[in-house]
Amino acid sequence: AAGVIQSPRHLIKEKRETATLKCYPIPRHDTVYWYQQGPGQDPQFLISFYEKMQSDKGSIPDRFSAQQFSDYHSELNMSSLELGDSALYFCASSLLSQYPGVAAFFGQGTRLTVV
Amino acid sequence: GENVEQHPSTLSVQEGDSAVIKCTYSDSASNYFPWYKQELGKRPQLIIDIRSNVGEKKDQRIAVTLNKTAKHFSLHITETQPEDSAVYFCAASRDSSASKIIFGSGTRLSIRP
Numbered sequence: 001a002a003g004v005i006q007s008p009r010h011l012i013k014e015k016r017e018t019a020t021l022k023c024y025p026i027p028r029h030d031t032v033y034w035y036q037q038g039p040g041q042d043p044q045f046l047i048s049f050y051e052k053m054q055s056d057k058g059s060i061p062d063r064f065s066a067q068q069f070s071d072y073h074s075e076l077n078m079s080s081l082e083l084g085d086s087a088l089y090f091c092a093s094s095l096l097s098q099y100p101g102v103a104a105f106f107g108q109g110t111r112l113t114v115v
Numbered sequence: 116g117e118n119v120e121q122h123p124s125t126l127s128v129q130e131g132d133s134a135v136i137k138c139t140y141s142d143s144a145s146n147y148f149p150w151y152k153q154e155l156g157k158r159p160q161l162i163i164d165i166r167s168n169v170g171e172k173k174d175q176r177i178a179v180t181l182n183k184t185a186k187h188f189s190l191h192i193t194e195t196q197p198e199d200s201a202v203y204f205c206a207a208s209r210d211s212s213a214s215k216i217i218f219g220s221g222t223r224l225s226i227r228p
Contacts, residue, residue: 033216042204042218043159090158099161102149102208103216106158 002026004093004107012113013081021076021110025093031055032074033103034066035090043090048103049074050096081114088112117142119207121219128195129227136190136222138205145207148181148188149216154201163190192224200226 005024013019025032031050035043045058049068060066063081068074078085089110092103118141128134140148146167151159165172165179165188172179176195181188188207192199205219 042221044218045216102147102161102164102206104149104161106160108158 004091004105006089006091006107006110008110009108010111010113012115014115015081015083017081017114019078019081019112021078021089021091021112023074023076023091023093023107025072025074025091026105029072029093029095029105031094031096032068032072033092033094034060034074034076035092035103037088037090037109039087046076078112083114086112086114117145117207117217119205119217119219121205121222123222124220125223125225127225127227130195130197132195134192134195134199134224136203136205136224138188138190138207138219140186140188140207140217142207142209142217143186144209145217147208148179149206149208150177150179150190151204151206151218152201153204153221159204195226197226197228200224 007022033048034046036046037043046060047057047066048055052068063079066076090106092106094104121138149164150162152162153159163174163177163179165181167183170181176193178191202221202223204221206216208216
């Protein structure tokens with residue numbers, strides 16, 4: 001079965017550069033969540049979308065923005081990268097009617113390293 | 116703000132024994148409690164969940180219990196196996212919308228052969 005696809009899997013950027021992370025949810029899923037997970041930490045919620053509209057916002061820096069497109073894929077844009085942005089970024093998707101309020105299926109993550 | 120506390124942070128059990136991980140939550144409006152398993156370097160996987168109208172749920176060797184009055188919920192793994200070794204996260208959410216989940220801080224479970 002198709003899973004949540006994230007690209008790229010690994011990304012190395014220099015400070016002050018920009019990065020774009022992509023997420024392709026499971027077909028027919030209507031909600032997308034973005035999480036940031038630092039080494040040894042629990043996932044921190046960044047932002048979520050329901051039916052292409054921003055649904056909720058967590059501890060997402062102003063330097064970050066995200067959107068969901070008409071084909072339901074989502075992109076997380078990160079500008080003016082800082083060393084502290086180095087982390088594993090997960091995207092997750094769900095069908096709201098089946099898993100209301102819950103990120104049920106996670107992608108494999110994008111490991112961002114800022115040098 | 117909302118908070119989920121999880122303990123212990125590390126747990127080591129003998130293969131075949133049981134493991135119990137406990138969580139408490141602060142938001143009394145929380146009504147959905149998923150548990151995730153995350154193996155080293157891999158994605159979190161939803162392994163079991165419980166809703167506030169149920170006190171206990173079981174799926175093979177895994178069971179969850181919920182005490183709404185005390186705002187406690189627990190994960191029980193019986194007959195532990197080496198492949199159960201992972202970090203386990205509890206979480207709490209209000210299932211009214213595509214909202215954020217509050218994760219616990221995680222429990223690193225190690226199964227001793």
